[in-house]
Amino acid sequence: MRQDLDRLMKEQGLAGLVVFAYDRYSPAMYYATGQKLHFGVYFRTADGGAHLIHDPMERDQAAQVGCDHSSFPQHRLNQLIDQEGHPARGFGRLIADGCATLGMRGRVAIFGELAAGFAHTLLARALEVSPALEIDARHPDIMALARMTKDPAEIEAIRRAAKGAVAAIERLRDFLRSLHRDGEHFRHNGSGPVALGEIRRLLQSEFLAHGLAEDGESIVSQGRDAGVPHNRGNDADLLRAGTPLLIDIFPCEAGGGYHSDLTRTFCLGKPPEELKKLYADVHDAFHLGMEKLEIGAPCRAIQEEVCGLFEQRGHATTRSRDGTEEGYVHGLGHGVGLSVHEAPRLGGPASNLQRLEHGMVITVEPGLYYPSRGLGVRIEDLVLAHPDGRFENLTPASYELEIEPEG
Template identity: 70%
Template sequence: QRRLALDRDRVLPAHRAQQRQRDAAHRPQCQQGEGAVVGEQGPEPAERPGEQGRIHAADDQGEQHRHGGRGPAGAGGCRGHGAGHYNPLPPHGDPRVGPRIVAPGSPPPGEANAPSPAAPRPTRPLGPKSGRRGGASAAALHASPARADALASTPGTARRTATREEDSVRQDIDRLMRERGLAGMVVFAYDRYNTAFYYATGQRIHYGMYVRAADGRAHLIHDAMERDQAAQVGCECSSFAQHQLNDLIEREGRPARAFGVLMADTCASLGIAGPVAFFGDLGAGFAYDMLERALAENPALKVDRGHPDVLTLARMTKSADEVEVLRRTSQGAVAAIERLREHLGQLKRDGDHFRNGNGPVTLGGLRHLLHEEFLAHGLEGGETIVSQGRDAGVPHNRGNDADLLRAGAPLLVDIFPGEAGGGYFSDLTRTFCMGPAPAPLQRLFADVHDAFRLAMDRLKVGDACRDSQERVCELFEQRGHATPRTDATAQEGYVHGLGHGVGLAVHEAPRLGGPPSNTQPLVPGMVITVEPGLYYPSQELGVRIEDLVLVREDGTFENLTPARYDLEVRPGA
């Protein structure tokens, strides 16, 4: 106990050390006379925070400022501002053929000996990680001997050394924290998967607290049921039970306050003092209560209010390993959309509707077919959009499963499958018409396809991301369509931004649109969508074309979703 008290004096704020010395002096009397020491209990999650007013701190989707995310220290994130090179698009006026940028996974033009895309990105050199805290100093977290060893690795689990790629990702976070002047970050998962925890640790841990100092030292507190995943993170770890979480909840009265105390103590043990970035997926009241208690327990902590936050900046660009996963999810998306096109071509017309071997074809049946293909590629479909007619004219209308597939109507299919159980996504949209398309639909599709080709053709590293939106708006306005520039409240015409980043979330930074203050440049490592569309629900018309594009390290662009663009599907042809 004397050794622990000395260690606490060295690490914790003075008021915390003095209080714990008094606790240590009083504890033997309680143990001998009153039997007041409560035995260690398992970490039962108390009631989960409400679903209303949820905070998604790690997925802040606001417009981005001038920062390129991952890149060499001191480079400001803007790497490779020279013009990119890629193969030209097909001749103007042929909507059946899509832009030929670079085949997925192929080397850039003229670079037959280019390194494999899976190789670590050379612009992010790796250095030795700082030593981790352990031994006697780790015990500064705990106010009782029962918790004295909680910062040691959990018994029975072997701690894995982080891979080169994982170290590279985390060193990006450390670099961004130092550039922002942060002392550290805390990521909290409260009995559910969240993208911030997965990104920071590389593991799908549903119940845990990950604390990382800006110098690379880290500690993970986890549920004992997830100790194997925790051991894979590659840092020191302990379980909630070792911290006597249930006793702490009883003492504090509410789970949020107990987690706040644990958070404050863990930061103190790592020497974190100053601004801290906090991330999680929590109800607003729960998050406020937890942070308020943490700041009261450890006044040396401050909440980082910077925008965009460090994880948004880090996730804006992708590592080589992340790109490979995005390629795989995109291959599954392309396979699904091509299977749908093949299925549509095999249907039999029945008046204005269609039949297959099982009877009339519904939009729900088409959705089910897409999801079957997702599963065959280890993906989950989420809320796939399969809408037609008037519903296709509202960009995110999911469609009505009971509707029968109709001839001559726009069929808008927007798929964004992701890894099963949580992970990386793809994003792909095509618009179909069963049989000959009416003239108004043909004109609308031609306008959208022209805008799509223009945007893809003019992508250039170093340009502001919103520049592409401006070009598309200008084209649409010249052809008589409303845009966000001419009417921000318009519900018909072009009514949204041109694209967004894709990664652990379907929508993440950067944004290809937004206000003039969005000066974020296009930089290597970004994975973005290009998705112009025109919508006229009053005329039962809606068209969108979307592809997922990787900005490569050499400034070229790779289309990750090269599916066919044909509007018309002729059954039996």
């Protein structure tokens, strides 16, 4: 949780942290300050001292952070950049000077979304100016550790996003039921054949109605494309009968913020027996994963249980065949928050020793993928771990595979 940052800095012997938002939305800046500042440098010491240097155009948001703040012109930023001959060197010097002013000496955690070369130049210059500084390189870093669990305000934001995701899936289900079959394809209200792009636009409109937006591109794929887990689908493809239609949506608060994550697999018309069997196996694995959730349980152990079920039913898994591209090819889940994929991971290498804790918001998303056979199935829900040991499903959309159009 956000309030854990100071404790984590002290436990890990850090002098402080620095967050740099370089003219774009920064999840790290939003997390540290509670404001969507796009251009600024935030300093926080391990004992709670803080200062924000900001763009004067964002002075109103800066005032809401609740700490001392000053503007870039007050620090003569443009003159620093001219003297240094490179923006990264100028910001490196600014950061070194800010750390010195706040008495930061020793290891400092630094966060931001920067090109690698720019970040390297910035950090090198900061260490030149202030040799007393050392860059913290631990993994996981304190931001990742803090963000693994959510406070009540974060949970409420995720609930709102999850509510919008469920509404979008149920609206899609109603739309699919309303279609008119025309051979192997479908029409809507006398229009031409429905393409996957129409489905994508329907989902986007429902996100907007709930104050949400896509972060990246939702997955709307069918057939062979559904068999490659993160294939986004081809909007020009016509919706086909008897084929898996995989919908994976992860909307977030419009303008940046907290996410949801939800996947359902549909089939319009009677599904072939092979698809029905795959869906049943995935559905059973989903319920097994949900049943095995327990506060204190090793995150990776739940993945092992699901691998065992799939292997018993004849499917390759990442455990039985490393690098497999057919069968069960990914981990069981991940944390969700300001990023759609964040810690903890329900899977990964043997070095993943993280255990489930209350306050975590995680996905449970087993899937089976056979692109060579034109098949792919995934079921995914978002789950909140409560202090009393309960695991609450935040995305309780229905799970029916088969949809028989009524038109």
